Amino acid sequence: MRLFVGLDVSSFDMKVCILNGEGEKLNAFTVTNDLPGATLLKERLLHCIDDQEIDVLKIGLESTSVYSFHPSMFLHHDEDLKVFGAKVFVMNPKQIANFKKSYSDMNKTDEIDAFVIADYLRFGRNQMSVVKESQYVALQQLTRSRYQLIRMMTKEKQHFLQHLSYKCNTFSQEVDSSVFGNAMMELFLEKYSLEELAHLPLEELAAFLQEKGKNRFGDPKCVATSIQKAVRSSYRLDKVVEDSMDVILGTSIEVIRTFQKQIKEIDKAIKKLMAGLTHTLESIPGIGPVFAAGIIAEIGQIDRFDDETKVAKYAGLYWRKHQSG
Known part of the structure; x- marks a missing residue:
């Protein structure tokens, strides 16, 4: 018996x-999209196949972000359904929409x-179950x-640079050192006015850096000299405006440091997971730990693919042949 x-x-x-x-x-029938609903779905499936010899049992659903994740994982890992060789397919909604045009x-x-989803499964054009194992x-x-945090931190750094140009408009051009290094960040957190920085003894500023x-x-003295040069050539702000810029810069620095801390925590978790996965991606020039983790995460277990052409197609890196006559 074949069930779809x-x-x-x-x-x-x-x-x-x-x-x-x-x-x-x-x-x-209809069940709720929660644990009791998924359990009821499983029980009704088992009741349907009771005392039947099952040759094929395929379960399909469209990829709908977080809505499809839990039921697909529940059904994929269920031991009772595994006895009957159940395979779970999470499909691209575009595939189903195109198939439905025939109706x-x-x-x-x-x-x-x-x-329509069940009928699509019945036609057997889906050879690979795309449900990934838990570690992937x-x-x-x-x-x-991590990617989202990097984007947010980049945006915050742009926000910081915009307000730095208000406080000291020539800083980025004159100072040959990273604005986002720890020394520079601490300098901005001190909330020196431009006049205070301009008259700060060079040796004291160099020692601080x-x-x-x-x-x-x-050469900290050279960096200190370039900072004072930038300060002296920049426009002056009213005190009330400069004070507000100091508050904004200080707040922005704390936000950037929070992002950096959270990224480090995620990197630790990624490193721990990667230690349990066998791969050789980092042997490819230009592929480091971050890219390797991202590629493996999106592909999942590689044995789901018959050959490299299937991987390319999964990633959208292929060209369909169009030939007639």
Whole structure:
């Protein structure tokens, strides 16, 4: 017996349609999209296949962000369904939408969508279950969160530079040192006025930079000289405006440091997961730990693919042949 189960998933429920190998509807019902609902779905599936010899059991649902994640993982890992060789497919909604065009006179309802998904499975054009194992799902969430934090930190740094140009408009042009190094950040947190910086003894400023920079400056006196040159050539602000810029810069520095701290925490978690995964990606020139983790997270277990062409197609890196006549 061959069974094909289509699920149309929303945030609050799942429409279920079960077809046999001939396309006959055996059952259709609705369950809630939560643990009790998924458990009920499993029980009804097991009841449907009770005392039957099952050759194929495929369960399909569209990829709908977080809504499809939990039911797909629940059904994929369920031991009772594994006994019957159940395979779970999370499919691109575009595939289902294109397939549905062949049903030209069909309405658009969730129940019908569940039927279309089940019928798509029945045609057997889906050879690979794209549900990833837990460690790859965890790695994917970590790498995507890291990417989001990097984007947010970049935006915050742009915000910082914009307000730095208000306080000292020639700083970025004159000072040949990273604005976002620890020494520079500490300098801005001191909230010196431009006049105070301009008249600060050069040796004292150089010593401050060397201390906060943990002796990483090759020539701290040269950097201190360039800072004072930038300060003296910059426009002066009213005190009330300069004070407000100091508050904004200080706040921005704390936000940037928070992002940096969180990125380090995520990097530790990524490193721990990567230690348990065998791979050779970092042997490729230009591929470091970050890129390797991101690639592995998105691809998942490599044995899901028959060869490199399947990987390329999964990534969208292929060209379809168009030939006629």
